[in-house]
Every structure is written in C-alpha cells, then in structure tokens.
Amino acid sequence: MKDSLLIKEHHPDAEIYVFYIDIRAFGKGFEDLFRRSKEEGVNYIRGLPGEITEDPTIKNLRIRVENTTAARVEEYELDMVILALGLEPTDDLKQLANMLNISQTSDGFVMEAHPKLRPVDAPTPGIFFAGSVEAPKDIKDSVTQAGAAVARSSIILNSQTLKMEALKAVVDFDKCTSCGVCAKVCPYGAIKVDIKAKTGAHVVAAACAGCGTCAAECRFDAITMQHFSDAQLLAQIDAALEKEPEKKIISFLCNWCSYARGDLA
Ligand code: SF4
Numbered sequence: 689m690k691d692s693l694l695i696k697e698h699h700p701d702a703e704i705y706v707f708y709i710d711i712r713a714f715g716k717g718f719e720d721l722f723r724r725s726k727e728e729g730v731n732y733i734r735g736l737p738g739e740i741t742e743d744p745t746i747k748n749l750r751i752r753v754e755n756t757t758a759a760r761v762e763e764y765e766l767d768m769v770i771l772a773l774g775l776e777p778t779d780d781l782k783q784l785a786n787m788l789n790i791s792q793t794s795d796g797f798v799m800e801a802h803p804k805l806r807p808v809d810a811p812t813p814g815i816f817f818a819g820s821v822e823a824p825k826d827i828k829d830s831v832t833q834a835g836a837a838v839a840r841s842s843i844i845l846n847s848q849t850l851k852m853e854a855l856k857a858v859v860d861f862d863k864c865t866s867c868g869v870c871a872k873v874c875p876y877g878a879i880k881v882d883i884k885a886k887t888g889a890h891v892v893a894a895a896c897a898g899c900g901t902c903a904a905e906c907r908f909d910a911i912t913m914q915h916f917s918d919a920q921l922l923a924q925i926d927a928a929l930e931k932e933p934e935k936k937i938i939s940f941l942c943n944w945c946s947y948a949r950g951d952l953a
C-alpha cells in the first residue's frame with residue numbers, strides 16, 4: 689500500500705494492480721492508508737495470479753488471474769510485476785537459538801516465554817528480544833518491543849542481587865552412576881558429568897531452569913526436583929484426597945505453562 693502511494697506520488701498516471709488473497713490493515717492508521725491508496729486509483733483485485741507470460745514482441749507481461757470477487761478469470765497486460773514475498777527468519781537464527789537455548793516457533797521465529805505475560809522474554813532467563821526476530825512486524829511495534837526489552841534488561845543490570853527460581857535439580861551422588869544421560873538431555877546445558885572420572889553429575893544451579901527433564905530421564909532415580917520430590921507430591925495428593933476423593937479429579941500439569949495455556953484457551 690505504501691509503495692503504491694509512493695509510485696502514484698511520482699507517476700500519477702501509473703496504472704497499479706494489487707493482487708491479494710486477504711488484506712488485514714490492522715495497525716493504527718493502516719486502514720486510512722488502504723483507503724487513500726484506493727482513492728488514488730490503485731486497483732485491488734482479490735485473487736492470485738496463476739500464470740505470468742511474456743509477450744515475445746513487446747516484452748510486456750501477461751497475467752491470468754481468477755478474480756474471486758467477480759467470479760471470472762481475467763487477463764492483464766503489465767510493464768512490470770513485483771512479487772511481494774513473505775518474511776522469513778535468517779538461516780543462522782537456528783544456530784543462535786541453539787547456542788542460547790531459545791525455543792523457536794514452527795516457522796522458525798524465536799518464541800516468547802508467554803505472549804501476554806512475558807512478550808519480550810525468551811524462556812531462557814536474561815534473554816530479551818525485539819523486532820522481526822520474533823515475528824514479522826512494523827517499525828512502530830519493533831520500537832515498542834525494543835523499549836520493553838531494554839526496560840526488562842535494565843532490571844537485571846541494575847540489581848545488586850538476582851532472584852532465581854527455587855526449583856532446581858538435586859543429584860543424589862549415592863545413586864548417580866555418572867552415565868551422562870542427564871547432561872545430554874538438559875536443554876539448558878546445566879549439568880556437567882565426567883563420565884570417565886565417574887565423579888557424578890553436577891548441576892550448575894544458576895543455569896538450571898528447573899524443567900525436570902533430567903529427573904524424568906535418569907534411570908537410577910538419582911535426581912530430585914527441589915520442592916517437587918516424590919514424597920512432597922504424594923503428600924499433596926493425600927491431602928487433596930483426604931475428603932470426598934470420589935468427587936475430585938487430580939491433574940498433573942506443567943508447572944510453567946499450564947496456567948498460561950489455560951489463560952489462552
Ligand atoms: S542420568 Fe542419573 S545416573 Fe546418569 S549421570 Fe545423570 S544423575 Fe547420574
């Protein structure tokens with residue numbers, strides 16, 4: 689839309705066609721831009737061109753398109769065709785995401801910790817992002833997000849002490865065989881095991897996010913999640929079912945995301 693207005697500004701006689709499937713002018717002032725573009729004479733045709741051929745003599749481009757509003761196939765002869773491509777993450781974003789333990793969405797952009805409650809935070813503590821690395825967005829949204837990311841970072845940078853999640857993996861060295869499985873599965877690289885020296889698994893508490901993956905994977909039952917030990921969970925279940933257990937349903941849900949997912953449902 690913006691480009692069509694710019695072309696009209698410099699070449700008022702230019703005939704412009706925009707072929708589209710859906711137009712969502714969702715931002716502040718975007719609907720005005722769309723309206724102005726139409727008022728300037730830009731033609732919006734609902735339908736995707738199925739074929740583009742070149743006139744061998746005059747080299748013009750011929751487009752065949754099914755106009756779904758008029759329910760007919762139309763043909764246009766144009767001097768120039770510009771393809772509007774979708775925005776994709778850069779190829780090396782995956783490498784960076786692996787390095788920083790950042791999750792990615794199915795289309796490759798980085799994933800926020802929570803879309804409403806922590807929209808500029810990565811799930812990995814201390815990492816914040818802004819702009820199109822998270823999803824395609826315009827300048828205004830990018831600047832707003834950048835401001836929020838700076839504010840979130842400054843809380844950490846200006847703190848004398850940092851508060852951390854109390855939920856950490858704790859290794860029972862009497863049970864640990866130094867097999868190394870926990871270190872392999874830890875998504876945060878928070879466990880060090882010297883398999884040869886057999887010194888047991890050591891959890892770097894500052895890096896441990898308390899996800900519980902290692903505890904679930906350890907075949908020797910050597911890892912307990914602090915504040916979520918089996919004894920504590922069983923005690924909670926007993927307490928919950930003390931009265932009228934036949935009327936209750938107990939669900940085991942993720943400590944991190946069940947509230948957020950319920951909130952979004
Ligand atoms: S998976 Fe269990 S036994 Fe193996 S190194 Fe880790 S804590 Fe030790």
Ligand code: SF4
Nearest residue numbers: 874896897899900902
């Ligand atoms: S609880 Fe999760 S983050 Fe912490 S050491 Fe185990 S696997 Fe790594």
